[in-house]
Amino acid sequence: NPFAFRLSSLTTPHHMAVAVAMLPRWSVFLLFLFVLCISGAKVVTIDVRAAKSLIQTGSIYLDVRTVEEFKKGHVYADNVLNIPYMLNTPKGKVKNGDFLKEVSSACNKEDHLVVGCQSGVRSLYATADLLSDGFKNAKDMGGGYVDWVKNKFPVNIPEAKEEL
Structure with a gap:
């Protein structure tokens, strides 16, 4: 499966960018929402x-x-x-x-x-x-x-x- 990867392999921003580029567009939006949630930024x-x-x-x-x-x-x-x-x-x-x-x-x-x-x-x-x-x-x-x-x-x- 080309989309399967270990979270431990995402150690640098470059690795994360490559992983994001492999995701379907809708999942990039979900990833953005996830990052918002864990970053503490609460958009009203x-x-x-x-x-x-x-x-x-x-x-x-x-x-x-x-x-x-x-x-x-x-x-x-x-x-x-x-x-x-x-x-x-x-x-x-x-x-x-x-x-x-x-x-x-x-x-x-x-x-x-x-x-x-x-x-x-x-x-x-x-x-x-x-x-x-x-x-x-x-x-x-x-x-x-x-x-x-x-x-x-x-x-x-x-x-x-x-x-x-």
């Missing part, structure tokens, strides 16, 4: 109504979508930041290696953050990373911008500029 996911309430009472809305997605429209908030968790490249989306550094330069570890994306997947991963990095007050907005718009909550959509 809130719905868009709770997110709206927190944003209106001073929480920072951290939009982790790409710059291109953000420019098409985003959650209307007094305090909104766009720091992409994933970046567009010619080969597709890749994780932003500077994500935590960029958030740390814009926010304090004690700040209350509502983390959102398009549908709730990237924000879940981003929130887990933030919690692991010491941002104790980060919450994931489940459903993302899609649910925000479905609920007819306020959005900021830039007006198209007319060409002369």
Whole structure:
């Protein structure tokens, strides 16, 4: 069986990466959830109504979508930041290696953050990373911008500029 291996053989990050690469995609997600559980990072996911309430009472809305997605429209908030968790490249989306550094330069570890994306997947991963990095007050907005718009909550959509 090519998927059979001993746990004792997973002694280095390289060995673990090779083992993860051999797993089916769905099991990588399960592995991620397992790592979250054992790491002590407890992601709290809130719905868009709770997110709206927190944003209106001073929480920072951290939009982790790409710059291109953000420019098409985003959650209307007094305090909104766009720091992409994933970046567009010619080969597709890749994780932003500077994500935590960029958030740390814009926010304090004690700040209350509502983390959102398009549908709730990237924000879940981003929130887990933030919690692991010491941002104790980060919450994931489940459903993302899609649910925000479905609920007819306020959005900021830039007006198209007319060409002369």
